[in-house]
Amino acid sequence: MIKLDYINVMDFWSKRYRNEGALWGYTPSVCAKTACDMIPDESDVLDIAAGYGRDIAYLAKKGHHVTGIDTSHVGIDYARDLLSNDSDVDVTLHEADFLSFPIEKQYDAVLCHRMLHLISKPDDIEKFVEKVFAATKVGGYIFIAARNPHDFSNDQMQEVEKGVAEYKNRPGHRISFWEEKRYKEIFGTHFDIIACEETSEIECSANPVASHITLMIARKTASEMTKTKPFRVIN
Numbered sequence: 001m002i003k004l005d006y007i008n009v010m011d012f013w014s015k016r017y018r019n020e021g022a023l024w025g026y027t028p029s030v031c032a033k034t035a036c037d038m039i040p041d042e043s044d045v046l047d048i049a050a051g052y053g054r055d056i057a058y059l060a061k062k063g064h065h066v067t068g069i070d071t072s073h074v075g076i077d078y079a080r081d082l083l084s085n086d087s088d089v090d091v092t093l094h095e096a097d098f099l100s101f102p103i104e105k106q107y108d109a110v111l112c113h114r115m116l117h118l119i120s121k122p123d124d125i126e127k128f129v130e131k132v133f134a135a136t137k138v139g140g141y142i143f144i145a146a147r148n149p150h151d152f153s154n155d156q157m158q159e160v161e162k163g164v165a166e167y168k169n170r171p172g173h174r175i176s177f178w179e180e181k182r183y184k185e186i187f188g189t190h191f192d193i194i195a196c197e198e199t200s201e202i203e204c205s206a207n208p209v210a211s212h213i214t215l216m217i218a219r220k221t222a223s224e225m226t227k228t229k230p231f232r233v234i235n
């Protein structure tokens with residue numbers, strides 16, 4: 001599990017979902033909307049850090065076969081409730097941390113919306129990229145959105161290392177910012193970067209200020225596959 005010094009991440013998000021409900025409403029994220037515009041019908045989709053299921057519901061109702069992973073049992077329960085009246089959708093849910101979850105199949109598309117910035121250790125970032133690569137079919141797409149440097153707040157944060165900030169009132173809660181250059185440096189060795197787009201959405205329903213994010217769209221190509229080991233289960 002991604003660890004913060006001040007809090008257990010699973011408890012943190014479970015408490016937020018329990019107290020605040022649908023933090024970002026039920027409108028799909030930019031990752032999900034962009035994916036639906038690009039991927040084939042009835043695609044196999046992996047949603048990393050799926051939360052309470054807003055993107056899972058959107059993708060599944062569009063006819064895609066969706067697997068969602070999240071560390072929060074409350075989020076997973078909410079996702080099940082959200083889909084309880086849709087018996088014709090194909091959804092699989094896992095309460096788990098992606099970094100330790102075994103990748104046993106590959107997907108046409110992999111999504112991760114507003115989670116990557118919570119990973120600040122280089123080894124964990126490297127493992128995240130490797131696991132996303134392993135989970136993506138050749139020719140498949142990835143859609144990853146994370147907070148960018150425009151989200152740094154002098155009032156709330158202090159820089160602890162280049163590109164990484166920590167909340168002043170929450171020691172251990174670090175944000176690792178992502179922008180186009182960083183995506184290309186780290187993901188570009190494994191994927192063809194199609195586009196990086198800066199956008200924003202509300203921080204949350206209770207605090208509807210803009211949260212600045214960068215969306216990366218990339219594709220795993222056959223030529224990239226030749227540079228890696230054959231697909232295997234990664235634990």
